Amino acid sequence: MSIFAEAKSSATGGETAVWGAFIDGRFVVPPRAKTFEVREPATDEVIASVVEADDDLVEQAVASARRAYEDVWRHLSPRERTGYLRAVADAIRDHADELSELESREVGKPRRDALRFDISFCSSGFDYFAGLTETLHGELLDQGPIETRVLYEPYGVVAAILPFNWPPIHFTKKLAPLLAAGNTGVVKPGEQAPLTVLRLTEIVNQVLPEGVVNAVAGRPAGAALAGHPTVERITFTGATATGRAVLKSAAENVTYATMELGGKNALIVLDDADMDVAVAVATEGMFYNQGEACTSTARILVHRSRADEFVERFSDATRSLKVGDGLDPETDIGPMVDRTQQEKVLAHLQSALDEGATVQAQGAIPTDSRLAKGYWVAPTLLTGVTPEMRVAREEIFGPIACVMTYDDIDTAIDIANSTPYGLTAALITPDHFKAAQLAGRLDAGMIFVNNYMRRAFLGSPFGGIKGSGFGRENWAETLKEFVRAKTVRFPSGRGEIPGWPPPKD
Missing domain, CATH: 3.40.605.10 (Aldehyde Dehydrogenase; Chain A, domain 1)
Known part of the structure; x- marks a missing residue:
């Protein structure tokens, strides 16, 4: 047994x-x-x-x-x-x-x-x-x-x-x-x-x-x-x-x-960001727990001067994630919790495509016949997303990452604060003084700087x-x-x- x-x-x-x-x-x-x-x-x-x-x-x-x-x-x-x-x-x-x-x-x-x-x-x-x-x-x-x-x-x-x-x-x-x-x-x-x-x-x-x-x-x-x-x-x-x-x-x-x-959280990659850190944080923040997290970094705002580099490297990270049965020790991304959630997430993806977004990278769903009826959604990276799109405004609760670009930090802060939510936000910059200033301008209860360590939160206020x-x-x-x-x-x-x-x- x-x-x-x-x-x-x-x-x-x-x-x-x-x-x-x-x-x-x-x-x-x-x-x-x-x-x-x-x-x-x-x-x-x-x-x-x-x-x-x-x-x-x-x-x-x-x-x-x-x-x-x-x-x-x-x-x-x-x-x-x-x-x-x-x-x-x-x-x-x-x-x-x-x-x-x-x-x-x-x-x-x-x-x-x-x-x-x-x-x-x-x-x-x-x-x-x-x-x-x-x-x-x-x-x-x-x-x-x-x-x-x-x-x-x-x-x-x-x-x-x-x-x-x-x-x-x-x-x-x-x-x-x-x-x-x-x-x-x-x-x-x-x-x-x-x-x-x-x-x-x-x-x-x-x-x-x-x-x-x-x-x-x-x-x-x-x-x-x-x-x-x-x-x-x-x-x-x-x-x-x-x-x-x-x-x-x-x-x-x-x-x-x-x-x-809920949350519709923003990860802001500044022009001076360490790109290794940025990609690691984006991967952890967005795809951990299949994106079924109120804390997921569903909106990734990247300075235009670094956008091509970030998208290329984050695309590689997205494609490398193994989607499969959670009991398989090699699995990184499991299925959605039920059929309803799967259909909801896929509807958000289709809505984004209808509004002009582009699938820049996507993982592969399982081909094993035993898993054919599973509630799979491939980890997906969307580009060409604008703040007005439904996928950028509503909580998705699935592995759909939206990348947007900005030219100045005031615009990035405005976009980050433009939702009715205020759970988390994240900043990627080696300049801690700058990060401290920007943290005070972000409308969120929790701010992550150069990390997204949700797994060490016990003892810190969460909300x-x-x-x-x-x-x-x-x-x-x-x-x-x-x-x-x-x-x-x-x-x-x-x-x-x-x-x-x-x-x-």
Whole structure:
């Protein structure tokens, strides 16, 4: 039996069984439950069916998290929560091989990337926030006759709504800080790739008290969680349009939310750029994770004097990428996550060609008959792109790189800032003083200079501005996103309090 089959069997009771919602420490498959299929992107084969959680299952999951919060989790000391999070990190590491295969098969990404980045980040994220748990303490304010105590209290039940593209990473980005801060959670994975999150939920429940983490899958579950009256906090990552819908639902109950949304990020190659660095950054920034990343450098702005050199070398890099099954250790680019995403990306490519762009370079899709039905999109380099084209304005979420030229840096900055998004931007120049000046002019939450190292982001604030959302993940201050301040004021015994005590009758 394969590692994937073992995981599936342990989680659901057999090769043909349905993956249920995970509530109260176990998988739940109600009679006559509605299900949806999860297909392997490289082959189009069905690898699992998953329960589409209805309002009743969502209610059960929230109630489970509420019981665990009230009965157990809120009463633990920070040091006790630290111990639990360390145990979670160890449990994830113990299942790293299994999880990386599972993620590769359901998302399509290269397994080596899933193992060295996604799963590693997942376990490290729990370790990181375990180390911060005891730093979240209250404050004492000396205000003369009044002594004010500021207490940081958890919200209670937090809904964590995740996208499909980095399941283990988003799992830890949401769960680790909310648990460290004293909350319990209900996780809703992306319906395109729910299996890794469901399996992670089962694994963490091996060490956490029952009900502290629950999971429900399927599109309706996200809307039900966002509008649930006893969910007191929402943390969401996904498309900007979906984020707006979540915020509208949350507004009905005045529920606080963090939004990590889409991006249309610019990489600016200056006239003094080191071309080795520029091509390496463009390749990493654009094509890593098949371009299914809100941080992808989809718009590459190159000074006209260096454009021919850059395009020639980036074309070679694009053609050299191996497209194939994520389980093949030689694969650089896997398939799109599902048929819908493939069709969307190919429609963007056709739109670009219709508007006058040119395919300058393209990788080769697999010819293996076993992979004939896979959701392939070849890594593609487009030239002749202008800022007005649809492909330069809308988030594509696929391996389509758009190269544009500019003559002066003011024009490049204007183009970079011309979208409704503001997640990342990148600059390639050996002049760090110039880079520092330009970074201040770019409308983005994160700026990369001569690198695009997303894989070393833990400990740095991650998030955007404008249509890319609000709130910051991955760093120490994220803990305060999951608590609220309570002010308690006492007489200090020093000085008089005007009007106090009140006069007696």
